[in-house]
Amino acid sequence: MAHDIQVVTEAELKEAVKLDLTAVDVVERAFAALASGKVVMPPILSMDLHEVNGEVDVKTAYIPGFDGFAIKVSPGFFDNPKLGLPSLNGLMILFSANTGLVESLFLDNGYLTDVRTAAAGAVAARHLAPETVDTAGVIGTGVQSRLQMIAARLVRPFNRVLVYGRDPEKADACAADLSEVLRIEAEVVTEPADLVARSQLVVTTTPAREPVLKAEWLHPGLHITAMGSDQTGKNEIDPAALMVANAYICDSASQCAVSGELEAAKAAGLWDKGTPVELGEVITGAKPGRASPDAITICDLTGTGAQDTAIATHVRKHFRTAGQILRT
Known part of the structure; x- marks a missing residue:
């Protein structure tokens, strides 16, 4: 047949x-x-x-x-x-x-x-970011940097986007593209700490193996989506940040333990909170996500089948x- x-x-x-x-x-x-x-x-x-x-x-x-x-x-x-x-x-x-x-x-x-990864970032923002986001920031300048901001704005219509990248030319290009597509103000910043300080929503989109976002930069009313760590050894977020945050949410707890930000926190001997809450549990209401407007939340996206x-x-x-x- x-x-x-x-x-x-x-x-x-x-x-x-x-x-x-x-x-x-x-x-x-x-x-x-x-x-x-x-x-x-x-x-x-x-x-x-x-x-x-x-x-x-x-x-x-x-x-x-x-x-x-x-x-x-x-x-x-x-x-x-x-x-x-x-x-x-x-x-x-x-x-x-x-x-x-x-x-x-x-x-x-x-x-x-690319589409499903960016959409996952929007899902995280929809359920974990503050209700009002005026400024969003992205650390990284590749395809996902652009798509993550485009997707996030579908659920949190921010008025300004900040871009940080190690290569100034790539950062300029990314900001120009986002300004054109989203028709909002897009600014390149030279220090990632400044980007975090001015943002209510931050997405990290790098293949970094050393943290690009430090724990001491966290502030009330901040949500971070880390989506670059998708293989063993990658690490975008300071492991101490997971302990400072009011909520650390995984797309898959088992995956994040071996190829996400949780891997680095466990390797550093810092994580002592048991099995993390998963994003699906927040979506269904089985577990809490953002507890208050001033809470600090981190979502770790490793990408799931x-x-x-x-x-x-x-x-x-x-x-x-x-x-x-x-x-x-």
Whole structure:
């Protein structure tokens, strides 16, 4: 019996799938599903390729009630820009949750990962940031720096964005792009401490292995989303900050313990609060998040296979008849 496999290109995906509130809601449902305890989500398969300055992550999850489940392969080769190639690429494979047959190949070159990662940042901001955010700040100047701010503004319509990066030219370019897209004031700051002091919402989007945000910079009424630490050894946030914060929230406690900010806090012997609260538990109301306007909150996003399954099944609904069909 012939079996049809749908193939959708990056160009087709970019035309149809946008970073909007619909995408945010899709990813939020994935986090809520994780809180049920019924999601099957194995540990990330991760390779750190020192010799070629690269890394590869493979993520997946089965969510009961979803028509399909995705396996996402995400390589990052960080010398590629020297060759005129993008650093990130990859694809998602969507399988039927009923038969296990391949239904779709999304040749997205990382686009769907970009969208779901930014949407996750918006979910964190929606549930943990102060109700009123006048100024948001981003530490980092890459693609996610831009997308995280665009996504955050969907749920917290701030009036000013601050940008810090080690490379002044890249920081200037990032600020210019955000000013144009969001049509708000965008300012480059030369000291990250100044950025944190002036912001109510801060997102860190770096591959740092030494903290870029210090515990002594925290102040009442601040929310931080750290999304750069997605492999063992990465560390953006001073481990002491996790103890200073009123609430430290993980996308996945088990993942954050081995590849997030929690890993560094445990390695430093600082973490003594047991299993952290997960974002899905805050979304469902099972656990508290921000307790007061003056609270300090930190959300640690390592990226979950549940997000990939959620975005892939969402995309499938939009491409029932689109894309090239392979018959097998």
